[in-house]
Amino acid sequence: MNPAEFWKNFRLGEELSISGAFIYNGLRRFYELRKLDHPDEIFEVLYNLSVGIERLLKIAVVLLEHADSQDQEALEQSLRTHNHLELLRRIRGHCRINLASPHNELLALLGTFYKSHRYDRFSMSSITDLEKEKDALFSYVGKHLNVDIPVSDSLFGTPNDARYKKFLHRIVQTICRALYDVVRLRASYLNLYTYELRHGSKAETIFLGDADIPAENVLWKELLLFFMNTKSSSGYLDFLRSIEPLDFDPELVDEYLDCFQSDAAKSLVIGELESHYEDVADKGKRLELIEVIGSPGVYFDDPDEEESLD
Template structure:
């Protein structure tokens, strides 16, 4: 039976850390989903940074649950956790529980460990001008080698195809789920609920639903667009209200490009510039903000916080 401080720490504090871990992994994959090409160093940095944070946190949760007891030197134990070496953290977990990783998963752990410990701050050093961007190239070479792809040598990039997204999602899924199962089983043993995940949170998608791509979300958006545009689609007062609004005169792009903006506003910035031109030239009706501000906002449909929280 855990004493009160240990129970509170391992049950609540580490439970919050598990949510944070899942959020980091979700953010990494969500951002990856928006990229058309793996080309810009800052984009690859954002993906690797969030991934490495998420995996490091879940590794440390597993280590605490497996190794910590009332007899350890608390200060020394906590100091030993101050590391960002994902490979060594995995070894610590493996000393207590088996990890069913293949070569690709170990290579990915090495990649994010090297990124976080060596590459993350390298551009702050003047000597970086004499070296390539290791985080970008190591990442591209990892993906290319595993999927037998050719890196575009002219632009030094890879297309972020569905194959690439699925591969990275599957690789991260295996690593994250292995550690999560260890946490869940160990929590059962010591009588905590560290493994519990808030319903419909970012971490829920990662650890409970085990969904590591955004195919479902993107397909749902497409279906909503079809229903909005089709005469046999949505039929309610709110849809009628939208259809009775006078549309702006968008004509700079094909309609598909405007829909693309709904999926990825980062890659479709030109469409935003067209809207800003309308605003600058005063081509948007004065009360337009009031007319459209309720579209997509749930609190315009209900004033009850309980509804938003999903409580009765």
């Protein structure tokens, strides 16, 4: 395998995984948002999506345009761009890719965000135009869903409607599937394995799965119900039951459950956890026990198996 083949086979394969991780993180973060009022949270969504999709576009461009006889430095310099639509234009110069206006407009939005909006607050002129990325997202989603997303000043804020989540998920998934197909087909033609994805990775979820984030939330809730209600016994379950629970407030169950699906919720409850730990007699011993939970390679003897051996 020559250096060019190694580059396209392995280094771009790593980039594909990085791309998928960014895209998944962006979709996951948008799904987690209860409100659409905070610029830092909108920024996080758009940043992850823009970086992830830009890298995916560049992978496809390299696979389509690179040739041994080509000026390598010129190709690499041409990739130093954040213009998503220009990268898509280069791809379309080599193959057909079925993306419509809503997809192209999102790519334009992400390109503008990454090139200019993300730097705006470093300029004094931003004091007269406070939330460009938020306004751009509201305008885009509102246009294609034919809704007027209110910019609320009330204490309740602007809810992140399920329609918005479903719409953005569908548009991003369509873009990613189309671009991944380009990568897969071109890599196969070149007898490369750039398109291969690690099982269980975020990239696999994005490019080969449905990135079904609502189903992931169903999963943790079902597992929680299982742990709460199972009467079964095992070494691991007996270990979990042997740890005395902290004295959390039953009246705040809704806030505690939100910690399973929201980083912001964790930050609101962590202070209470620290307060409880002040009352723990042997904090170090408890932390050792807690560390075991969920750690890989942990094995507990099963009492039922021991009895059967007797």
